[in-house]
Amino acid sequence: MERARRRWDLPELGSSAPSEPLLRRVLRSRGMSDRDFAARDDPVDHDPSLLTDMQLAVGLVAEAVAAGTQIAVYGDYDADGVTASAVLVRAFQAIGIEILAHIPNRESEGYGLNLQALEELAAQGAQLVITVDCGTTAVEVAAARPPGMRLIVTDHHLPHALADGSGFQLAPADALVNPQRPGDRYPFKGLAGVGVAYKLVQALEAARLMPPGTARQQLPLVALGTVADMMPLAGENRWLVREGLGTWAEAAPLGLLALARGAGIEGAPSSSDLGFSLGPRINAAGRMEDARLALECCLAASPPEAARAAAGLEALNRSRRRSLSEALELARPMVERLPDELAAIVIGDEGFPSGVVGLVAGRLAEEFQRPSFVYSRAGVEWRGSARGAPGLNVVEALASCSGTLSRYGGHRGAGGFSVRPDSVGQFEQAVVAAVGQQLGSREPCRVFHVDATAELAECNLKAADELAALGPFGNSNPSVLLCAMGCRVVATRPFGKAEDHLQMTLEDGSATVEAITFNRPQLRRHLPLGRRIDIVFELEVDRWRGRERARLLLRDLRPARP
Structure with a gap:
């Protein structure tokens, strides 16, 4: 190829x-007029109550706060999930409440809700669990959660369609807040997971459960998670990121300030700094070891604590770069041996570190301008990441191969999947066919729009x-x-x-x-x-x-x- x-x-x-x-x-x-340019910084801050189940979620939090019951946040190991977790922990700290925080380990737990982790949280006394950046498709886990545990799902991933096409599967939570859920009236559908968590804090602030200004203090974290998760920087996201950069000096957590200094960033970062310097350093923890270190960086309470966490992330980021370079050296020859007429790149190898398969898929998709699905061995199954191309819905492509997968999920442009150990060959054929059906005879070409x-x-x-x-x-x-x-x-x-x-x-x-x-x-x-x-x-x-x-x-x- x-x-x-x-x-x-x-x-x-x-x-x-x-x-x-x-x-x-x-x-x-x-296609912008002078008026468009002048209006580019107008606030775009939609009412959080427009999100389906938001008032239910606020009511559940109010009950838990009034009763003094233990609350936990359940996140994800990428920058979006880490920053979203930090947003809720910091917001509850503003009212003197320390909540538990769980971020699954990429290797031992994988993405999303898992029952063992919920049982462990219950054993620690958690009676209300709030997910961030995950949970919409965790139908079976949510249904089997420990007795008496209340569950609020805040997420932005696409729900899975029913096999017969009659509707969508949604986790049976007490409240499910996701702008992507069918019938939701929220006017902007591009929020990151951290953006949805921020809207929950806004709603709690509007209900006077949190002091004025609590949500605004989280904007640097919202900006970082939104850019790092490659969400569209249009509409409300553009406003959120601009405000996050604008409030950086006054509101950025100590750990992010230390991380920026280590990356050589002077003053407030740019959106490029978030995407190419800070985001990869936050992601490095979950990719190489455990995302807990990234959360500790976002929550550091003192300059020495912040410096230690930032130094740890810096070291992991160097390791991440080496792993990516080695994986690309292995992957590129594999791709070059593929037939040029294939609609997608689908490769797997035990030599790919699981933490960088998404980065490898992204690089290959850019270089070859084809959707890329890259997977590696994780125990008895193969886990992978996908990066798409214009015109492709990655989740729909994975859904068409669901018989070969133990789980999958994501957005239109990117996703994750786990292949059943006896279905690797079937998966490769099925996903190439699914991509070809969506994209047709598209000619791969890298276009620079000047x-x-x-x-x-x-x-x-x-x-x-x-x-x-x-x-x-x-x-x-x-x-x-x-x-x-x-x-x-x-x-x-x-x-x-x-x-x-x-x-x-x-x-x-x-x-x-x-x-x-x-x-x-x-x-x-x-x-x-x-x-x-x-x-x-x-x-x-x-x-x-x-x-x-x-x-x-x-x-x-x-x-x-x-």
Whole structure:
């Protein structure tokens, strides 16, 4: 199988004339008017009571608080589940209540509710359990929960359809709060698990069960979990992330502040910092050992405690990078041996560490522009992760293979699954067929949607600040991509501890600028001094030791065209 070809989707020359301000050209390319730009920061904060069962959930919490009964939160081992768990623990601490917190271990428990963990929580006195980022599809576990245990499910994953297509299966909880559940009236369906947990805190605050400002104090955690879970940064999510970044200095937990310092982030992070620096460090705990360390980082009560937890996550993140690199070295040759006509990549190997199969699937999906399903051995079964492609509903694809799976779940664009030990071959055939049925004859192609062409003289600090105002950037609101033609290579030099990144100086006759690209050390040999290239890039603000400058982050390049 060959890597997907690349294509630049360039704006028409007339819509990108340098005589017009760069920001205006970008707005036009994105179909935005000046009024849209001016209204981009208007609050989008929907009433939490619109979520089905929210008032039931508030009533259950009120009863538990009044009776003094033990409450527990049951989370997930990824950044969304960890931050959502931290949101509820911190919110209850605001009213002097310490709740139990359980996050399942990836290796020994796997994703979602499990009965043994509920029994252990019951043994610790928990009479009300609130799930975050899980629970909607845990039909059997919820039904078999310990006698007398009340259960509130807060989640954002898609429910499973009944086999006969007549409806959906929902866990029999006392309250199930999920904007994705059928018939729910909440106007925004893209909330992360941490977003749903935040709406519960909002509802508890509105019911005067928590003091004013409790929900707002959780916004940095909400921003981190939302971006790390690759939720669409549109509508309410855009507002939540923007507010989370805006309140970072005053409200971010001590552990996140320590984690940011360790990652070299000065001041408030950007959405890119959340997605590519802090999110992976929080996720590293659940991927490599136990997500409990990530939760401890989010809940650290003192600077020394925060520093210890952040240092532990930093070490695990380095281990995660090594494991990912080794897994990709194993995976890429396997994919290259697959027939090119396959609609999806489906590979498994006992050598894949289970904690990085999702990352491997993501990298393969990007490089080959095909949905990727990657799995590894976990005891007697095979557990895996899936990453989709535009037009594919991953959960529907997995549902069509449910006879070969012991469990599955997720979103439209990503999911997790466990394959029965005697059904691996059947699963591979079935999921490729299911993907092909959804996508048809789609040609794999990596497309760079360029917002505007620009001269390097336009790529200054003022322009970088103006374009940053279109953020926060992420899923459904991609970073602004610009294109510059005929740039001459003036200088190149590697940087980084392993010298695996590249810095270069470019000029196009209008100005000379600095540019960088990451994890492409081999590129230098193809860029002799004086070579002319066309580039696609993001214009970013480089902050270092209190100084700011504009810098290009290269996304792609090609030989200059006449």
